[in-house]
Amino acid sequence: MKKFAELTEREILAIAIASEEEDSRIYVSFSEELAERYPATSKVFAEMAEEEDGHRRQLLEIYQARFGQNLPAIRREDVTGYYSRRPTWLMTNLPLETIRGQAEAMEKDAQRFYVQAAKASQDVGVRKLLGDLALVERSHGEKASALSEAILTESAREAEGHTAQKFFVLQYIQPGLAGLMDGSVSTLAPLFAAAFATHTNFSTLLVGLAASLGAGISMGFAEALSDDGAITGRGAPLIRGVVCGLMTTLGGxxxxxxxxxxxxxxxxxxxxxxxxxxxxxxxxxLIAYIRARYMDTPFLKAVAQIVVGGVVVLFTGILIGGA
Structure with missing residues (x-):
């Protein structure tokens, strides 16, 4: 790998061109990813993608004027300490704030690169262009905010806020609640049956650990494999599976x-x-509260469904263990 100080001006321009092209593609991916859930924000990222593509054309024109048509085969990953981007396939089903944070980090990285590149350039015209691009990247966050103000109307923000809340519930609350309910309720009968059958804490603990871990693994796989989130909009299956599995285990x-x-x-x-x-x-x-808070279930109804059901399972285990 090369150090940044070892790069030629031609290589710096080639990396900048490739970087702007990749950033433009990433913003297009963001726009497509958010099109159904957050159409107004999707439009913002489409605008940003167009601007990044404009930067690429500017850099390509000055490169061709100085060095011709052929770009050297060098990528930013070939430079020590150079910033890298997450693969776009890792950015699917991400919460809106995570995507916005990723975009902000991209602009900061690009700004730092252009500042360094401008210092390393010996050509006045190239240095000016790189310096200008550094200023553009620094103000890109402000431009994005300006685009957001223009595109994200109050009604659009309210709609996106509702969508974000719904996505949060589907991605985290629903699988977590399902896991907590299963872990807390389904393990009651075997745990207390073992407790009242043996009257020894160590044996009961082993049964509880086995039931909790077994249920956690089972529920985690079941949730992760239930659907990929593409149709239901429930988000990344791996995240849902981990959340569900952990909460099931903790509940037991x-x-x-x-x-x-x-x-x-x-x-x-x-x-x-x-x-x-x-x-x-x-x-x-706690389960009753979560159901009332996030699932729009009346609190007394949630109590009747969960607390009464849990108590019935608990006494079932006690009766079986004491038989």
Whole structure:
């Protein structure tokens, strides 16, 4: 790999041309990715893509005037310490704020490159163009904001805010809630059945760990493989699967970990069981709150559905274990 100081003026221009072309393609990808969810912001990125393509044409014209038609085969990845871009296939199904943050980082990186390139150039015309582009990239965020102000009307912002909230619920809240419900409720019966059948904390803990981890792995795969988000708009399947799997595991571990209380302690079993009972109560009410807060379920209805159902499962496990 080359150091930046070792680059010739021809190579610097070639990298700048390739960079502007790639940035333009990335903004086009952003525009296409957001077209259905955020049409107004999609238009902003389309405008930015056109501007980046204009930069590419300017750089190409001055390159051809000085060095001819052939561009050297050098990429920014061939330069030590040079900034790189995330592959566009890693930028699908991203939240709106993440995409905007990525665009802002791209402009800052480009500005730093042009400042360095202008200092390294010996040609007055090239140095001027690179300096001008550095100023353009520095103000690109302001231009993007200006475009946003012009394109993103109050009604468009309100619509996009609603869409962003809906996407957040579909991507994180819904799979997380499904996992928490499954982990908290489905593990109650085997855990408390083992507890009241053995009256030993260590055995109960092992059953709780097995049930929690098994349920987490199962739910994670089920969520990730349920759909790719292309039709339903639920976002990246890997993220949903991880969220669902983690919350399922945490939901089960919550009432399994109290059985870490050593069996050698006085009243160890009843101490651990009492703590686990309190944890179960908190978990069920937390689920009811999340359903009421994000899923537009009336709170009392959520309590009836979750708390009552959880208590029934809990006593089922106790009855089976005590039989």
């Amino acid at each position: 571990l919550g009432h399994a970990l109290p059985y870490l209380v050593p069996d050698s302690w006085p009243n160890a079993f009843w101490t651990a069981t009492a703590i686990a009972g309190v944890v179960v109560f908190v978990e069920l009410w």
